[in-house]
Amino acid sequence: QLQLQESGPRLVKSSETLSLTCTVSDGSVSSSRSYWGWIRQPPGKGLEWIASIYYSGDTYYSPSLKSRVTISLAASNNQISLRLSSVTAADTAVYYCARQPRGFAMIRGIINYFNIWGQGTLVTVSS
């Protein structure tokens, strides 16, 4: 059963860059059958899609975060990475990585559902 595990600093200073890694187990980030994404959830609030990526290098970003976000794959380590620059307190959230099945929608750039999620990691931005 595919498993995802997020990791990275729990505390980031305001104006700095948040960097997270998601390690995939019992599966491959280079699989042609999967896209990979990041979603976040501020404490007590709703979910927000951040970005998605395919092993070929195709990337998709939320318009509201696009200027500050980079998503990438490290196939050798079977990891998906997220970088969010110039963070503020508003970026404090639980960050989840998740898998999206490749299908009719995703191959056309239609961001679809996430069927396997990591447990999430809380990142706090401090001033």
Place this chain on the structure above:
Amino acid sequence: QSALTQPPSASGSPGQSVIISCTGTSGDVGGYNYVSWYQQNPGKAPKLIIFEVDKRPSGVPDRFSGSKSGNTASLTVSGLRAEDEADYYCSSYAGNSNLVFGGGTKLTVL
């Protein structure tokens, strides 16, 4: 402020049915059949329960069903059980390779 509008709360007694709405626009819910629903228990990651409006992943009870009419999608939970108490989120493709979520609905089983 979330792009999709959900009621903050919903409730029902065991055995009853509850409907949770998710209202968007013609640019998201109304324009595409790519609405998903997630169940989230406290301190846990979301779990996919409905995708592409009305499809259920393997292992999700058929008490959960999805539908859409115009710019509003709905999640129906039939035969409510205590373990259904959770937060529920909808999401929809919103064009231009963008995905939006609703603000979430807290379902209470009375």
